[in-house]
Amino acid sequence: MLLNLSNNPEEVKTRIEKEIGKSLDLKTRQALQGVDSGLLVINSGSVEILNLLVLNQGLNTCNIELKTDGILIRFQINMENYGLVIPFYKLKINKSQASEYTFHRDEYFIKIKADKANIHNFMRKIRMQKAAHWSSQGFRD
Numbered sequence: 001m002l003l004n005l006s007n008n009p010e011e012v013k014t015r016i017e018k019e020i021g022k023s024l025d026l027k028t029r030q031a032l033q034g035v036d037s038g039l040l041v042i043n044s045g046s047v048e049i050l051n052l053l054v055l056n057q058g059l060n061t062c063n064i065e066l067k068t069d070g071i072l073i074r075f076q077i078n079m080e081n082y083g084l085v086i087p088f089y090k091l092k093i094n095k096s097q098a099s100e101y102t103f104h105r106d107e108y109f110i111k112i113k114a115d116k117a118n119i120h121n122f123m124r125k126i127r128m129q130k131a132a133h134w135s136s137q138g139f140r141d
Contacts (some may be wrong), residue, residue, distance in 0.1 A: 002108060005074065005081040012083075019085050020070030031125070032129075035066040039123045041113040042075065043100060049110055052077045062112070064122070066129055073103065073110060077122055084108055088130045092121065 001019060005012055029035050042060040045053060053060045055077050062075035070087035084105065092104040099115045101123055114120055 001085045003083050003085060005042040005083045016072065016083070019067030020072060024066060024068060032066070033126060037119070039063055040119065041134060043111040043113050045110040046108045049108065050136050052082060053110055066126065069133065071110070071126060088133045091130060093127065
């Protein structure tokens with residue numbers, strides 16, 4: 001779900017919490033050594049995202065935040081904040097090149113440049129949180 005985070009913040013916050021849960025508690029944040037990726041460069045995206053990125057004057061950047069049941073990819077276009085909300089059950093991560101990750105949710109995708117070791121470590125952290133989320137759900141074969 002692609003949302004404009006600038007308008008009606010209370011409604012947006014409840015939609016995000018309904019979809020991917022609340023922010024992680026302090027103890028979990030410390031155990032994970034942070035839940036925010038820092039600034040990442042966007043290489044490409046789906047049609048809806050590219051239509052927004054075309055409007056941007058400068059470098060297209062985003063950041064990724066881990067939540068209890070998914071991730072929130074935030075980016076800014078002309079002083080408006082947008083977010084791609086991806087719950088773990090819809091999250092697909094592909095490493096298309098050695099220095100690029102692609103995040104998929106339904107018809108949306110976004111490609112992130114990963115040219116530093118800390119970015120690769122954060123992607124590993126996302127995969128580990130997704131696996132821990134599924135193992136804690138108690139699904140049986």
